[in-house]
Amino acid sequence: MAASPAAGTGGSRREQILTVAAQLFAKHGFHGVSIADLGAAVGVSGPALYRHFPGKEALLAEMLVGISEHLLAGGQARACASDDPREVLAALVEFQADFALREPELIVVQDRDLANLPAEARRRVRRLQRTYVEIWVDTLQRVHPGLTAESARIAAHGAFGLLNSTPHIAPGPLGAGRSEGRPHAAAALLSRMALAALMDLPG
Amino acid sequence: MAASPAAGTGGSRREQILTVAAQLFAKHGFHGVSIADLGAAVGVSGPALYRHFPGKEALLAEMLVGISEHLLAGGQARACASDDPREVLAALVEFQADFALREPELIVVQDRDLANLPAEARRRVRRLQRTYVEIWVDTLQRVHPGLTAESARIAAHGAFGLLNSTPHIAPGPLGAGRSEGRPHAAAALLSRMALAALMDLPG
DNA sequence: CGCCCCGGTTAACGCCTGTTAACTGGCTCC
DNA sequence: GGAGCCAGTTAACAGGCGTTAACCGGGGCG
Numbered sequence: 141m142a143a144s145p146a147a148g149t150g151g152s153r154r155e156q157i158l159t160v161a162a163q164l165f166a167k168h169g170f171h172g173v174s175i176a177d178l179g180a181a182v183g184v185s186g187p188a189l190y191r192h193f194p195g196k197e198a199l200l201a202e203m204l205v206g207i208s209e210h211l212l213a214g215g216q217a218r219a220c221a222s223d224d225p226r227e228v229l230a231a232l233v234e235f236q237a238d239f240a241l242r243e244p245e246l247i248v249v250q251d252r253d254l255a256n257l258p259a260e261a262r263r264r265v266r267r268l269q270r271t272y273v274e275i276w277v278d279t280l281q282r283v284h285p286g287l288t289a290e291s292a293r294i295a296a297h298g299a300f301g302l303l304n305s306t307p308h309i310a311p312g313p314l315g316a317g318r319s320e321g322r323p324h325a326a327a328a329l330l331s332r333m334a335l336a337a338l339m340d341l342p343g
Numbered sequence: 344m345a346a347s348p349a350a351g352t353g354g355s356r357r358e359q360i361l362t363v364a365a366q367l368f369a370k371h372g373f374h375g376v377s378i379a380d381l382g383a384a385v386g387v388s389g390p391a392l393y394r395h396f397p398g399k400e401a402l403l404a405e406m407l408v409g410i411s412e413h414l415l416a417g418g419q420a421r422a423c424a425s426d427d428p429r430e431v432l433a434a435l436v437e438f439q440a441d442f443a444l445r446e447p448e449l450i451v452v453q454d455r456d457l458a459n460l461p462a463e464a465r466r467r468v469r470r471l472q473r474t475y476v477e478i479w480v481d482t483l484q485r486v487h488p489g490l491t492a493e494s495a496r497i498a499a500h501g502a503f504g505l506l507n508s509t510p511h512i513a514p515g516p517l518g519a520g521r522s523e524g525r526p527h528a529a530a531a532l533l534s535r536m537a538l539a540a541l542m543d544l545p546g
Numbered sequence: 547c548g549c550c551c552c553g554g555t556t557a558a559c560g561c562c563t564g565t566t567a568a569c570t571g572g573c574t575c576c
Numbered sequence: 577g578g579a580g581c582c583a584g585t586t587a588a589c590a591g592g593c594g595t596t597a598a599c600c601g602g603g604g605c606g
Contacts, residue, residue, distance in 0.1 A: 153553085168458055171374030175594060184554070187595075191553050196594065251511075252455050255371055290517045291532055294508075298533050301508030302540065308454070308500045314493045329494055330501050333540035337505065340539035341532075356583085377563060387584065390565075394583050399564065 154192050156182055158203055166245035166307070170200060170253040200253060201261035207246050208268035211239065215275045225282035229338060232276060236303045237331045241324055244307040251304075273297070286343030295341055299334045306330070357395050360385055361406055369448035369510070373403060373456040403456060404464035410449050411471035414442065418478045428485035432541060435479060439506045440534045444518075444527055447510040454507075476500070489546030498544055502537045509533070 160181045164173045175196060179186045193199040218231040240247050254262060276296035281287050287295075306326065314325045363384045367376045378399060382389045396402040421434040443450050457465060479499035484490050490498075509529065512518040518529045 169372060169374060169455070171372060171593095172459065174592080176592095186556090188554055190595075252372070256375065290515055291528075294512055294517060294529050294532055295536060297508045297511045298505045298536050301504035301506075301511070302501045303504075305497075305500045305504030308504070309497055312493055314497060325494075326497050329497055329544075332543065332545075333498060333501050336543035337536035337540040340535065342535075378565085379563080389586090391584055393565075 153182075157189060157192055157199070158206075161199055162203060162243075162245045162249055165200070165203075165253060166248040170196075170249075170256045197256070197258050197261075200249075201257055203246075204250055204254065204257060204265050205261060205268070207243075207250050208265045208272070211236075212268050212272045212275075214239070215272050219275050219279065225279050228279050229283055230335060232279060233299070233303065233331050233334045233338070234327075236300065237327045237334070240304045240306045240330075241327045247304045248307050280338065280341065283339070284341050284343040287341055288343070291341070291343070295338060299338055302334050302337065303330055356385075360392060360395055360402070361409075364402055365406060365446075365448045365452055368403070368406075368456060369451040373399075373452075373459045400459070400461050400464075403452075404460055406449070407453055407457065407460060407468050408464060408471070410453050411468045411475070414439075415471050415475045415478075417442070418475050422478050422482065428482050431482050432486055433538060435482060436502070436506065436534050436537045436541070437530075439503065440530045440537070443507045443509045443533075444530045450507045451510050483541065483544065486542075487544050487546040490544055491546070494544070494546070498541060502541055505537050505540065506533055 157178070161173070161178055164178060164181060175189060176186045179189055189199070193202070214235050215232060218235055219228055221231060222228050254265060257265065273293065273296050276299070277289055277292040280292040280295060281289065284292075309326060314329075360381070364376070364381055367381060367384060378392055379389045382392055392402070396405070417438050418435060421438055422431055424434060425431050457468060460468065476496065476499050479502070480492055480495040483495040483498060484492065487495075509518070512529060517532070518527070
């Protein structure tokens with residue numbers, strides 16, 4: 141009735157589609173993946189996807205809005221967790237690094253296919269992203285009192301670029317393994333770099 | 344005869360097409376721009392482009408190969424310009440920052456639409472990129488003797504992500520103006536961040 | 547038992563796109 | 577002044593795409 145079927149798996153088909161779509165979109169781009177491809181990848185064929193999503197763009201919208209909301213929520217949680225802006229900054233960096241390393245496909249799709257969203261969803265994602273960036277800007281300005289907001293914004297975007305470089309790492313000894321247990325060496329390295337860059341700012 | 348027509352303008356139509364294509368591809372993605380759109384944007388209509396390029400993919404190929412060659416050439420020049428690895432590193436950072444700030448569309452297209460290249464061109468671009476990265480890796484290892492090649496590669500990609508974040512900067516006081524004369528404050532800020540990150544590496 | 551909705555199928559439609567064909571005005575060069 | 581190429585044009589084609597329509601098996605429930 142009100143509850144989704146198979147609550148234990150959490151509406152598995154929908155989530156399976158979103159997961160697979162993220163991988164395919166990351167590899168071939170939104171327009172490079174057809175509905176038929178997507179269906180084939182989850183084991184059904186073609187128009188079956190319309191039983192779960194009203195259209196291809198809606199699927200992308202749900203994916204990108206979900207990412208933005210997740211990042212914003214995580215950012216807000218870290219921002220409220222401490223009064224020391226340096227601690228907050230370190231937590232933000234670690235959070236972003238962890239996400240970027242765990243979900244590189246989402247990182248790729250988010251900034252590559254934003255333009256393919258329908259206008260309304262695009263505005264929504266942009267707003268969420270802006271709010272997330274403002275958390276970083278505020279924190280940076282509290283760490284560096286003389287820093288202008290413009291400079292802080294550039295620095296924040298730079299840090300994102302640094303931390304989100306994970307998709308460019310060829311799978312190898314350091315970056316390898318989706319194993320979530322132990323701390324990744326790559327995440328540690330990138331976090332360290334980001335903190336060094338962000339602590340050295342003028343002001 | 345052997346010389347291209349209008350050597351003074353350097354085959355202006357071809358270059359105009361490439362420039363406009365870069366802007367459109369950066370905004371809408373390779374598959375999001377039709378040949379007709381492209382023609383309209385340069386003032387001709389549709390199939391006229393086939394007088395200058397054998398096809399849409401070939402156009403993209405020429406663009407991406409050109410970028411990779413330009414970056415590699417610039418990188419090799421900086422690498423040979425000094426014996427002090429720190430000076431080389433600083434020069435590499437400045438070179439990349441300058442390019443990223445001057446040609447943000449090319450930055451976007453290069454890593455977003457690599458997958459849309461025909462196989463042969465893609466391999467060629469990948470090879471050029473790998474060679475460019477190796478310059479950075481070598482330089483980093485000379486600055487930090489204990490650094491492994493894997494770590495250096497991750498650090499290099501991270502630095503690229505940081506420096507290439509320029510397309511995400513909303514046009515504003517710091518990032519504004521294609522005016523090439525005075526040094527951009529944004530470029531200086533990003534270069535400083537990148538150097539701080541790269542000098543702090545372990546090893 | 548029979549109803550009905552959920553999630554799937556295949557067939558078909560219409561649009562858009564890359565590409566080719568056929569044709570044409572103008573500029574250069576002999 | 578005519579030949580020929582260069583850079584355009586419009587018309588047409590074939591293929592692929594997102595989307596819709598029509599149909600159907602199966603499991604839960606009254």
